[in-house]
Amino acid sequence: MVQEFINKVRSGEIDVVEHTKKVIAQCKELNAKYNCFTVITEELALQQAAAVKKNPKGRLAGVPLSVKDCLCVKGVESAAGSAVLEGYKPLFSATAVQKCVDEGAIIIGKTSQDEFGFGGFSVNVGIGKKVPLNPHDIERACGGSSGGSASMTFLAAGRFPHISLAESTGGSIVNPASFCGVLGLCPTYGRVSRYGLIDYGNSLDKIGPMALSVHDLALVQSIISGHDPKDSTSIQAQAPDFLPFLNKGVKGLKVGVIKELIGEGVDKSVKQAVQNAIGILKKNGAIITEISLPLTQKYSIPVYYLLATAEASTNLAKYCGMRYGAHEKLEGGFNEYFTNVRSTHFGKEAKRRIILGTFARMAGFRDAYYIKALALRTKITQEFKKAFASVDILVSPTVPTLALKFKDISKLSPLQNYLFDIMTVGPNLAGMPHLNVPVGKPEGLPAGMLLVSDHLQEGVLLQAAALLEHDLPSGNGKENSGSDASISAMNNFKTSKSSAKSVKG
């Protein structure tokens, strides 16, 4: 918990400048091994520390904050993990970042990610960037796309207080949180301003925190929430202080286990860990039922990939080497120049998603893919809404497996790769808040449980997570290696596979 540290900074017991220096030194050392950062912002951190030392009143006074690379930090290279944005130093900071800084947080660096968020393992990093490694086993992936944030959050355990700002489009907060064994909260769509976020899929993108304790998660979420006139999609509703939710317990809480997501296709060890956590909720008075989400199960993967890539393909159009980021020698007409810049600096997965998304919105295909996906998204949201009429929380594993080895990931086809998002794309499409809570370390690797609640009900997620955090043995052990996680299990998602065919056309 960062609270004790903050209190000491406020009272002057801790010299925040000296502390920050030590943290930066440790980050450099850790980064050399785990590649969590794209940039370590030593100079900025020391400036901010000096300011906090003078005025240590903020609610995050002196807390080291890592920020996913896709979030703009004024004057610091913010490239969303892409070579095409190399050297882009925004003239402004993202609202969420600024709110943390205003409360005394110290920015220590930008964390590595899949290029523009295009991935679930943080292996699709931009050209020339390094893949972040899982702190539990460096031969394994961190999950993605906020892999650097999750890895750093775990690595800070026992070393220094730390929180991270991550971002999710289809599961990019909870997925890496699960693989790395940390807490991650993806709030309701629109709860946190997207101003200053480098877009992936604007109707899906959400900024949320990662931390080692539910308290820290609640504290940061309280700070970054709220309407922002600079983001038209940020919601007007005033965010509550989330900290009071932590002591409420789960007595009488209605928990729905998502039927389709706890059966076939889930690793046995993950399933056991999740069922164990459900048992703890039940023991503490929660009412457990089973909920079926057939539409979500069948359509969420294709709907997500059509909508997210359609939006992404327009968002990425601006990267053409004219105003910022990577440039090439000016030769030929503008078409040749743009093509050269884009061919040279976008990674393979970015190109794949640009092509997929462009296809989905072209005349002749638009109605069959883009427009149909929009309609199905509404249906999926309605299915969630209906479920939340009878339960407070839905639960499932966060990812069907434990952290995968890089060598196994490389064997996955793009489609198998996309199917790993089966648990997380549903709530992301519906804009529902969701949270990963570590529920044990079977085989020495963290397993995660996904908690999902209705729009604007982040409080109840934190409430349940706080109980589990208290009653479960700590998942935050030291770095070690685990055994193989099964990927063959993925092939058991029969319904998903058949529906995914429509992606192919």
Next chain:
Amino acid sequence: MSKFTTDTVIGLEIHVELDTDTKLFCGCPTAAEEPNSACCETCLGMPGSKPVLNKKAVEYALRLCLALNCKINPSLIFSRKTYFYPDMAKNYQITQYEEPLGKWGSLPLDEKTSIGITRVHIEEDPAALVHPGSMQSSPFVLVDYNRSGRPLCEVVTEPEMTSPEQARDFMRRLITILNYLEIFDQQHCIIKADANISIKDSGYTRVEVKNITGFKEIERALQYEIKRQRDAVKSKEKIIFETRAWDAEQGMTFSLRSKESEEDYGYILDPDLVPIDITQEMIAHTRKNMPELAHDRIKRYISQHKIPEIDAKVIAEERKLAELFEKVAEEIDPVLAAQWLRRELVRVMNYTQTSFEQLKIDETHLIELLGMVEKREITDAVGKKLMEKLIEAGDKPFSPREHVKREGLGVVSDTAAIEKLCAEAIAENAQAVKEFREGNEKSFNYIVGQVMKKSRGKAAPKEVNEILKGMLE
């Protein structure tokens, strides 16, 4: 079978720059001199920036929709039109695609003809490309983002115009409406048209001519293009479905691209902007605050001021003239005021090639001038001369009353003075006097003219007539 029957078919797509203080999706000013001095992260398309809609632009566009009798969509929805071009900050343009703000409207040209309006929608302007020297000779191009994100309203007509003159008339009337609505500043805002033209001789193969600025150009461009198409058909050339551009300097159109390779814009809803409800209250509020348009003014002028219809039309169809008239008519007999504004003011403006934008005259001087005419303190001839002087004075106006006093231009109506002038004229024009006495009425008018000339136009014409007649008979 074509649905068309006329020799020429013309449809227009008109882009009007709305006269808001700030851009459509950011707070940058719309007016700036120095290139790239009015831009920010949003209109430069910087990663991380987000658009925020300018409500004023919506209000302005709504006014135009209502003035063009459009059906208003209950929701304002923006889309992304994606294509790569160096003037695009994001390589997509935020525009309206699925449902425009207004559709199914009309603009009447006269009692019999009305041009259908297909749609009216809001969109952002791209940046301006500047080719030093000329487009052909410049080795590079400069981009000025001051224009990027300025608010535009696109008006699309049905293909219902049948001649370049009609298209010009449509444009002129549209500009009058824009002026009345106070959403367009002719000095600073740009109005551009793309025209779709086809002729019967070619079987109505449609050709698009882009980039025509202003309502005078539209007539020229269309005349050129129609002639080009007719000549081509005559010499057995095939008219192709293509996009051409208008070169105003050379007075010709040239081919840009064939429509076969027309781009696919891959429209999606803009996920950065939420749909905005256009409520009945908003529409009612806008309607209530709408300035009175030409059509209604003509009716009012005729019924309220009892002025002739022709005067009412000419005056109401030019906002500046209408405003002058209404102010002047508060003090001066409206019939006299209308007659003087329509005939004299417009005559002098035509003669001196003064446009309404350049016209500096204000109502206080006009009221003074016409007041003297009304009270017969000066003659019409002196009044007309003063009108010329006032317009020529531009932004250095003078008081007509003081001028009359200083120059001694007041009407001469005392009998002795006129008799003296008449006697002189009779003595000096013996031949004319003789002819008159032999029965030539025209000679009488000539002698009257000589008297007036002697008085420098100041002699009261009625008195001159009576006295001269008495003296000659």
